[in-house]
Amino acid sequence: MASSLCFLSSLSSSSLLYSAKCLKPRTLVRPTKAFSVNALSSPDDHYSPSASSPALQNFWQWLCEKGLLSDSSPAVKPGVVAEGLGLVAQRDISRNEVVVQVPKKLWINPDSVAASDIGRVCSGLKPWISVALFLLHNKSRLDSQWRPYLDILPHTTNSTIFCAGQKRSFQSYKINHSSSITSEEIAWEIKGTGLFSRELVFSLRSPVSVKAGEQVLIQYDLQKSNAELALDYGFIESSSDREAYTLTLEISESDPFFDDKLDIAESNGLGETAYFDIVLGRTLPPAMLPFLRLVALGGTDAFLLESIFRNSVWGHLELPVSRANEELICQVVRDACKSALSGYFTSVEEDEKLMEAGNLDPRLEIAVGIRAGEKKVLHQIDKIFEEREMELDGLEYYQERRLKDLGLVGEQGEIIFWESK
Structure with a gap:
């Protein structure tokens, strides 16, 4: 089972290309080992x-x-x-x-x-x-x-x-x-x-x-998702650790800052395309939010792509850059989750009832188990970014952090203006 989706959103001169797939493309063509089970x-x-x-x-x-x-x-x-x-x-x-x-x-x-x-x-x-x-x-x-x-x-x-x-x-x-x-x-x-x-x-x-x-x-492999277990071996497990969804994020080649973004991504162990495995009940992969912010970077935030920031930009991306940037990634991820969920013809509850009935063909039972797990993870991702949207006004962004570093923010958060004598 696989579902795929691609969204293109823009913020000033930046573009964010987002796609979601239940299995990594490379899953089907991974190198052959000399021996298997x-x-x-x-x-x-x-x-x-x-x-x-x-x-x-x-x-x-x-x-x-x-x-x-x-x-x-x-x-x-x-x-x-x-x-x-x-x-x-x-x-x-x-x-x-x-x-x-x-x-x-x-x-x-x-x-x-x-x-x-x-x-x-x-x-x-x-x-x-x-x-x-x-x-x-x-x-x-x-x-x-x-x-x-x-x-x-x-x-x-x-x-x-x-x-x-x-x-x-x-x-x-x-x-x-x-x-x-x-x-x-x-x-x-x-x-x-x-x-x-x-x-x-x-x-x-x-x-x-x-x-x-x-x-x-x-x-066989503690890191495999149920989808991968089914593909490789023909069974799944009931453990939530096996319920996963792989998000595929890409830097669009049409992005005017493509070369700079690609250079930053490669300097931090990623590339033009990055795969992030989201597991039910676990936090997001550490590099996912920085990569999302990088892909969405543009407009007045594009100064972070200048070469002078090249050695420190990833550290800045690990924290919210601006409200506009953070809002964009929340909207795009949530829209993608909703679109992916709309591609399923049943709800999680309906799938669970089918499995509880215990009269499914073994292969159909595997397929229902996988899709139920995928939907649970998609709902989890949507919930994470929904909560983040609600926190946007209370987050501290790059400009505020920078002003604090320069000592230009008072104890109550007010900006201090220095006057010359």
């Missing part, structure tokens, strides 16, 4: 072999033959779990213990696609597309070396692009996600097999202690 959304909706099925037994044997697991005393073993397939501990596993190591020769990524018999025709394609074509090609071949792995893949998933896990790269295991794991530590790494060895392996660790017979789980 897959998630099955429900064993009832997708193909899920039983623990004793020939496909799973064949896969187990294939893993042992490839040296990925020890046939005698493996730490983990593929098994049937609530999510479909997963890794089940065969003994007690301690926190951060390595449970799986996959050599590079068994990675399926753009490099392996390029080296295959379809590499030439996949050249120039997006990484996830080339990997998806590689899997489809191998699935059509009965003699494929990847046959044991392909035979246990789900026929469908609940990803919003209908190929969760196929968007990046593929693994030989099903390592599932747990929302209860909140460690920021990454559960995997790519490293050499020995002190002098050049062979790379994908090494997977258990982020928590696991008892024998329990499933080994990891945290």
Whole structure:
């Protein structure tokens, strides 16, 4: 699900271009990692072999033959779990213990696609597309070396692009996600097999202690929104930390101060376009208001763009510049929120009733959950700037701050005029 909107407002000679999207454009084309994880959304909706099925037994044997697991005393073993397939501990596993190591020769990524018999025709394609074509090609071949792995893949998933896990790269295991794991530590790494060895392996660790017979789980990514979880893995979470909306702000190329504004933005780690993730229940990102004020800067406030202020202008932008500037950004953001909300055909309350009824198709339930979260965040953003509009008369702006610095404002806020004797 995505919504987009673009507004152009002007204040004297300045222009403010604002757009809002529920997903960053780069979400769809982010660089491919060498290895990834897959998630099955429900064993009832997708193909899920039983623990004793020939496909799973064949896969187990294939893993042992490839040296990925020890046939005698493996730490983990593929098994049937609530999510479909997963890794089940065969003994007690301690926190951060390595449970799986996959050599590079068994990675399926753009490099392996390029080296295959379809590499030439996949050249120039997006990484996830080339990997998806590689899997489809191998699935059509009965003699494929990847046959044991392909035979246990789900026929469908609940990803919003209908190929969760196929968007990046593929693994030989099903390592599932747990929302209860909140460690920021990454559960995997790519490293050499020995002190002098050049062979790379994908090494997977258990982020928590696991008892024998329990499933080994990891945290996919604490920073992903529900929209991104749905896109990448085919599920969402009920946590408000996952409910987010990404605002895309741009410096208009038609702005007469475009070059100066771009230079200031780049000097402070931003660019012509800036993405700000707004999470439900959290404050606005620190750089969002300064960037908004920069984009809206113009008229009598344009003196701040002069080179003499270049090293200090961002500090000034972190505080209100002028009433006109602050009022403009409030109006534009609020108008954009209202327009984005008008693009939805249901209210938050209606979405919550649909989910409470519990009779939605799994994919529809995911979509309703995402849009409900987006609307909550849009209402939150609108409320923040509505309250700011009400405070405009009481805010202290650049001119007042400057007069105070020069000692030209009295204790009651009156301006002091110095007379020459």
